[in-house]
Amino acid sequence: MDYAPDTTLMRQGEHSTHVLILLDGHVKVVTTSYNGKTVLLALRSRGDLVGELAGLDLSPRMATVQTAGPVSARALTSSEFHSFLETNPGAARTITGSVAAKLRLATERILDYSSHDVPARVARVLVRLLHDHGVRTPEGLALGIRVSQPELASIISASEAAVSKALTDLRGRGVVATGYRRFTVTDVPALMEQAGFPPKSRRIPYS
Structure with missing residues (x-):
């Protein structure tokens, strides 16, 4: 699928569960706090997986994903995503490692910038x-x-x-x-x- 600039692909709090594989372009991952402040959490680009947490556990979206320019992506339903992981254990390990790396980076960033x-x-x-x-x-x-x-x-x-x-x-x-x-x-x-x-x-x- 091709997306125009400034398109919202996923919205914080919604119950969608599709997963996107970015083929080209960049997206911004942002969240809005209870007091209305918008925080840029991450930038993702070609080769990155977006929305995998909701795709894995069917939980509400934790953040909003917006295109930063034209974006091409492959969309997978949650069932397609789970089926692929079940039949490709090597990919499942890679994605588990990717999720862990994102969590580690977020923790490091908090410690890094606060000091x-x-x-x-x-x-x-x-x-x-x-x-x-x-x-x-x-x-x-x-x-x-x-x-x-x-x-x-x-x-x-x-x-x-x-x-x-x-x-x-x-x-x-x-x-x-x-x-x-x-x-x-x-x-x-x-x-x-x-x-x-x-x-x-x-x-x-x-x-």
């Missing part, structure tokens, strides 16, 4: 996003998916004003160039230094 100041957290979230979605350009290492400053702020649990101040400082030092929902890192070692990574690891692998 640093806002400038370091901004740098660290950019490093993580570039690791998964970085694209080499003549200007530097660009984030291949559009993310807004409010979304960055929601990821690291910081105010938009604090994130804007940190990005202004990075721009002023020539570390990052920004546009409308666009980020390009022009000085990777300096970004890694602000993120607090040791010198030997100051290189970002990218897709």
Whole structure:
């Protein structure tokens, strides 16, 4: 199936149980708290599985999934998903490992961002996003998916004003160039230094 930009594929709280395999494009996984605040939980791209928790246990959706640009995906019903896992134990182990990795990453992110100041957290979230979605350009290492400053702020649990101040400082030092929902890192070692990574690891692998 092909989806247009800004299409809601799954909605938080609904009882749908289909699972999507992303073939091309990117999606945003967001949740809304009881006080109405929207938080960007994750970005998913080609090869990722989306909606597998509800597909496995038939529980209500924990988050909303929206397309960030055109997306192509294969949709599986819950019964198709379960049938495939039952007949392909190797795939079942892989998906179990994927779910565990997502939980581990979420836990690490909470611990990681809670132990640093806002400038370091901004740098660290950019490093993580570039690791998964970085694209080499003549200007530097660009984030291949559009993310807004409010979304960055929601990821690291910081105010938009604090994130804007940190990005202004990075721009002023020539570390990052920004546009409308666009980020390009022009000085990777300096970004890694602000993120607090040791010198030997100051290189970002990218897709």
